[in-house]
Structures are given as C-alpha cells and as structure tokens.
Amino acid sequence: MTELLSSHLAAAALLAGTGGLHCAAMCGGIASTLTFTIPAAAREGKKLWVWQLLFGTGRVSTYMVLGAGAGALGDRLLKHLSSEHYHWPALLSGIIMLLLAVQLLGKSNPLVRIEKIGTRVWRSVQPLLKGLMPVDKPIKALAFGGLWGFMPCGLLYSALMLAAATTSPLAGALTMLVFGLITIPPVASAGVFAGKLRHLREGVGRPIALLLVLLVAGVFFYQAFAHHHHDDHGTHGAHGAHQEQHSTHE
Numbered sequence: 001m002t003e004l005l006s007s008h009l010a011a012a013a014l015l016a017g018t019g020g021l022h023c024a025a026m027c028g029g030i031a032s033t034l035t036f037t038i039p040a041a042a043r044e045g046k047k048l049w050v051w052q053l054l055f056g057t058g059r060v061s062t063y064m065v066l067g068a069g070a071g072a073l074g075d076r077l078l079k080h081l082s083s084e085h086y087h088w089p090a091l092l093s094g095i096i097m098l099l100l101a102v103q104l105l106g107k108s109n110p111l112v113r114i115e116k117i118g119t120r121v122w123r124s125v126q127p128l129l130k131g132l133m134p135v136d137k138p139i140k141a142l143a144f145g146g147l148w149g150f151m152p153c154g155l156l157y158s159a160l161m162l163a164a165a166t167t168s169p170l171a172g173a174l175t176m177l178v179f180g181l182i183t184i185p186p187v188a189s190a191g192v193f194a195g196k197l198r199h200l201r202e203g204v205g206r207p208i209a210l211l212l213v214l215l216v217a218g219v220f221f222y223q224a225f226a227h228h229h230h231d232d233h234g235t236h237g238a239h240g241a242h243q244e245q246h247s248t249h250e
Helices: 002-018 020-035 047-081 088-104 110-130 138-148 154-165 169-188 190-249
Strands: none
Touching: 002 088, 002 154, 002 169, 002 190, 020 047, 020 138, 020 169, 047 138, 047 154, 047 169, 088 154, 088 190, 110 138, 154 169
C-alpha cells in the first residue's frame, strides 16, 4: 500500500511538473487579473507574493477535497472490478500516465473531454466570484482561490483520476495536495516567466518529461501485475507450509 501511494504521489508531482506550462498558460492570465483586484497599497513589493500564495492555498484546498471524494469513489468502484490477474488501481494509474504521454507527443488527450462535465459546475460558481471583489482581505483571497479550484481543466481531471486510483480518501487528498502545491509557482509567476517556460517546453523539456512519464507508467504496470504474483507466491507458500505441517503430524 505504501509503495503504491508513493508511486501515486510521484505521478502527481510529475503530472503537475510536466503540466506546469499548461497551468501558466491557462491560469496565469487569471493570476495576473487577480493582481489588479487587490488594492494598490496592499500589493506593493513582496506583498503581492503573499496574496498569490493565499489564492494558491485556497485552490489547493479545493483540490484536496475533490481528491478525497475521488479516492472514496474509486474505492467503491474499483472494489467491484477486482481481478485475479492484476491490481486494478495500479493498472488504471498506468493507463492515465500513458494518456499523459500521448498528450506530450502532441496528440489529443481523451481525458480532456471530461472538462465538459465540469463546465456546468463552473458556471454556477462564477457568480460567487464577483461577490468577492475587490480582494481586500486575506479571507477573500482564500475563498476566491477555493472557488477557482473548480475551474474546468483537463490536467486537473487527469490528477483526479490518479486520486481515484488510490482507492482511499486520505491518499486521494494527499495526491491532490502534491499536485496542487507544484502548480502554485508557475501560476503565481506566469506573468514574468511564461515566455521562457514555453521555450523550454519546445526544447529539451518535453522529451525529458515524456521519458519520466513512461518510466512512472512502467512502475505502475509492474505494480499492477507483480501484486498478483506476490499473492500467488504467498498462497502457494502458505499451502506448502500447511502440507508440510500436515505430513509432520502424520
């Protein structure tokens, strides 16, 4: 269980790392716009970074709640998909990483289509954002960030699929915590570094990310099928020990 959780946390970090440029492009504009909703005197110098951290903290808090829900849902669904030949949660995680690899190759990621499902939720959330402006108090920044966490995003839904594959509310929340924390820096600094990050993506960044994603996918697939072999060995070992004990008594 610990080994699988470690793999999920590593996968979430990798997902956020490789998608950091996507975050900068999609949410960087929002972060820049939010800057001007803060009173000028309150965002001078380093104070602006504090506000960006508050926005990010609120957003990550929502991710953790969604991750806990995804983990609980995964626990209920994957229990009905048990197999004697492989471990479903690890297998699903490996498939998710392969889909990410397809996206890194410039192809369409099927998981992006899930964004349409979240669009309706986002439409109901948007009116609440207006009531928080101007963002002149820390609690408003946290609340704004929390609502921002519902913004439709294919990368976010990929991470939630990983959280569901943990089959645990706690592990799901931790997976989304790791994912969310790594997205904070690129989003907060998007206005300054966006151009350089795009250049990196077209250079060595994408091949390295692709290699790492495939490596993590391989780890998940190994865990998916090794889980069955370990169970077999344990069963056969216990059965052999039982036969040996039985023959001793005789």
